[in-house]
Amino acid sequence: MWYLANYLEKNYAVSINGQESAWLIYLIVAIASALVMLGFASLFAGLASFVERRIAGRIMARVGPNRVGPQGLFQFVADGLKLIMKEDLIPNGADRFLFKIAPYFVFAGMLGTFVVLPFGANIVAANMDVGIFYIISITALVVVGIILGGWASNSKWSMFGGLRSAAQIVSYEIPLALSILVVVLLSGSLSTQGIISAQGGLPWDWFIFHSPFAFIAFFIYFVSALAEGNRTPFDLPEAESELVAGYCTEYSGFRFVVFFFAEWANLWIMSAIAVICFLGGWRVPFISVEESTSSWGIILLGLAIFMVKTLALVVVVIQLRWTLPRLRLDQMMNLCWKYLVPGSFVCILGTMTWMVLIDWNSMIGLVLRVVVFAGAFMLLAYYIYRIRFNYMIDRDNYKKMTGKDMWYPPYRLP
Amino acid sequence: MAFTVMFYCAALFTLYGAAMVAFSKNIIYSAFSLLISFIGVVVIYALLDADFLAIAQLVLYVGGILVLILFAIMLTNKISNASSSNPSRSQFLSFVTVLVIFVGLFFTIIKAPWQVSAGTQELGPITDSIGDALLTKYLLPFEIVSVLLLVGLIGAVVIARKENIEKAGNTNLSATSEQGRSL
Numbered sequence: 200m201w202y203l204a205n206y207l208e209k210n211y212a213v214s215i216n217g218q219e220s221a222w223l224i225y226l227i228v229a230i231a232s233a234l235v236m237l238g239f240a241s242l243f244a245g246l247a248s249f250v251e252r253r254i255a256g257r258i259m260a261r262v263g264p265n266r267v268g269p270q271g272l273f274q275f276v277a278d279g280l281k282l283i284m285k286e287d288l289i290p291n292g293a294d295r296f297l298f299k300i301a302p303y304f305v306f307a308g309m310l311g312t313f314v315v316l317p318f319g320a321n322i323v324a325a326n327m328d329v330g331i332f333y334i335i336s337i338t339a340l341v342v343v344g345i346i347l348g349g350w351a352s353n354s355k356w357s358m359f360g361g362l363r364s365a366a367q368i369v370s371y372e373i374p375l376a377l378s379i380l381v382v383v384l385l386s387g388s389l390s391t392q393g394i395i396s397a398q399g400g401l402p403w404d405w406f407i408f409h410s411p412f413a414f415i416a417f418f419i420y421f422v423s424a425l426a427e428g429n430r431t432p433f434d435l436p437e438a439e440s441e442l443v444a445g446y447c448t449e450y451s452g453f454r455f456v457v458f459f460f461a462e463w464a465n466l467w468i469m470s471a472i473a474v475i476c477f478l479g480g481w482r483v484p485f486i487s488v489e490e491s492t493s494s495w496g497i498i499l500l501g502l503a504i505f506m507v508k509t510l511a512l513v514v515v516v517i518q519l520r521w522t523l524p525r526l527r528l529d530q531m532m533n534l535c536w537k538y539l540v541p542g543s544f545v546c547i548l549g550t551m552t553w554m555v556l557i558d559w560n561s562m563i564g565l566v567l568r569v570v571v572f573a574g575a576f577m578l579l580a581y582y583i584y585r586i587r588f589n590y591m592i593d594r595d596n597y598k599k600m601t602g603k604d605m606w607y608p609p610y611r612l613p
Numbered sequence: 614m615a616f617t618v619m620f621y622c623a624a625l626f627t628l629y630g631a632a633m634v635a636f637s638k639n640i641i642y643s644a645f646s647l648l649i650s651f652i653g654v655v656v657i658y659a660l661l662d663a664d665f666l667a668i669a670q671l672v673l674y675v676g677g678i679l680v681l682i683l684f685a686i687m688l689t690n691k692i693s694n695a696s697s698s699n700p701s702r703s704q705f706l707s708f709v710t711v712l713v714i715f716v717g718l719f720f721t722i723i724k725a726p727w728q729v730s731a732g733t734q735e736l737g738p739i740t741d742s743i744g745d746a747l748l749t750k751y752l753l754p755f756e757i758v759s760v761l762l763l764v765g766l767i768g769a770v771v772i773a774r775k776e777n778i779e780k781a782g783n784t785n786l787s788a789t790s791e792q793g794r795s796l
Contacts, residue, residue: 222615297645329665329740336668339676343648346683350641362687369680389740 232324236313244463245275251463251517258521285452290353293449297351302450302457304344309461311337312468315391319481319502320491323392330391331383334472335376338427341461342368345436345446348458352449360445363528364436368427370535375423377543381416381550382406382476385559395480396488403568407477407575409559412549414571417477419543424469426531429462431520435528470512474505481505620660627653644682651675665739 249264249272256263265271289298315330317323327333342365349361383389385406386397398405407417426433437445447458474480481501483491491497526534557564598604630650637643651674658667747755 294641297641327664329668332665332672333668336672336676339671339680342680343675343683346680346687347645350683350687358687362684365680365684369676372676 233310236324237310240310240313240464240467241460243467244460245279247463247466247513247517248275248278248459250514251520254514254517255521258518279456282456283453287452287454288449290449292353294351294353297347298449299454301344301348301351302454304340304347305461306344306457308337308340308342308344309464309468311340316468316471317391317395317475317481318505320498322498322502326390326392329389331379331394331472331476332389334391334468335372335379338368338372348450349446352446354449356442356444356448357446360436360442360448363442364429364446367429367433367436367531370532371423371426371433371539374419374535374539374543375427377540377547378416378420378423379472379476381413381543381546384547384550384554385409385413391475391480395475395482398479398482400479400482400484400486402479402576403565403572404482405477405479408568408572410550410553410567411571412546412553413477414575415542416546416550417473419539419546420476421473422534423539424473425516425519426535428465428469430466430516432523432526433531434520434525435531466513466516467509470509470516471505473512474508478508616660620657623653623656623660625653626650627657629653640686641683644679644686647682648675648679651679663739665743 252274253263253265253271263271264274267273267277289295312334314324315327315333317326345364345368346361349357349359349364352358382394386394388394388397394406402408406413408414429436436442437447442448447455450458481491481504482488483497483501483504486497491501557567627650630646630648630653633646634643634650637646651670654674655667655670658664658670
């Protein structure tokens, strides 16, 4: 709150600190920005649920929701209304107080991260000095909520789901924090805006292409974030085929919505952090940090760039969920403790050495970054080529088998 | 004024949580009250402009210690039974202990020369000054603490290893596969 007020004073020359009723202004600004963030998070979570179901439908060769509104766009509104009107069941043997309060912790931990997530050059609720550390720490509330919910349900499925989830989140928090530490080393700042300002608009000025170590650190971050968000291939806590629905088995009505709301909003959070830390955030090419707040056009352009990058990552995460099988628990723990944790330590040491040997601003640094970028770009191009290749084979087979064209071209929804 | 009100709210929150940790009959409620107490402390740090300390408190105590406590509690049986989870033994001894601790803390707080105000200078990013202090003035204590932590880690691994205890027989049951079955 204090940060926000300072921010307002610095950027808009509003003098509120000296006044008697300063706290009232702080309070109003804080509540207003909280409501804006809540609105954004809920809209995103709803639309993400719709997009996810449509993509799942396509991958599984079925249609998906397409009845409510144009192309089924309002399906999430209908689902939300239905779930809100359902009875809020509390199991007989459950611990009523903890059972009721647990979803709020999950929700608070999720929405708390939006405080420091920037959307544009000066569109951020609070530019904290310790922003990225705050994001890592506030997830603790989610873990507490999941454990309490799992225990209070008094059901073995919930209990197992809660314990699995807590074990998973606590373990994967370590490689996640260590891979973000690489970025903190590179930028010399813990604030989210500071990290973005240290990068550039062009792809080879992003931290992901700084060195091969930073490139690996990005993937360590991405895998750990998938595991933290309980996404497939790490969805053991809510494995449908084993645990019914894991820690939210006994929840119904609105409390159930809250759990799933947090899950889909988490899609945005994990992708946005990846974009902030590794993919250049809202930086516009050929425009310096000082100029990036100069006009509304540039700010909106930065906002659009940030949104496009984040949504692209969101789509990748959704596709991963519907293509990969689930890991076994010991495989998941092995991956974390035997590969990701040592790997992230190697990344930190490698990045440090690289920073000492090669200056960021020097010519050779730029050339090496361009080389890393070119390598990564070729990987991406090959990936897209392989996907297209597989798609063509499927299309030809379909035509041979049925005598018809495949049911719709890939760019159009049915 | 608003600062004072918020401080007293946070202090009340902390004390209420701490009291509930001690007085609750159910150990899971004790753990939950500990969470309330920790969050109160976080708010107090934040009010004192110690942002790094507030967040370190959150990540260490709520994310680390409290989750471990909850884990340990949930893996034990009959936790809702107060007589087995929160037994009270030797009330006289505990009264003496509490009295000694209270008197000691009370006089320390009264006698300590508290620095009332940090002065009027502008407070910069707190992480910078913490990092500088840790790597210059307090380098030796910092290194000793990190060695101590490392010793603790290795000690925990040595104690948890099964191979040392049962050298004979089937040692293939590694810790991970066993964990896999129990979770």
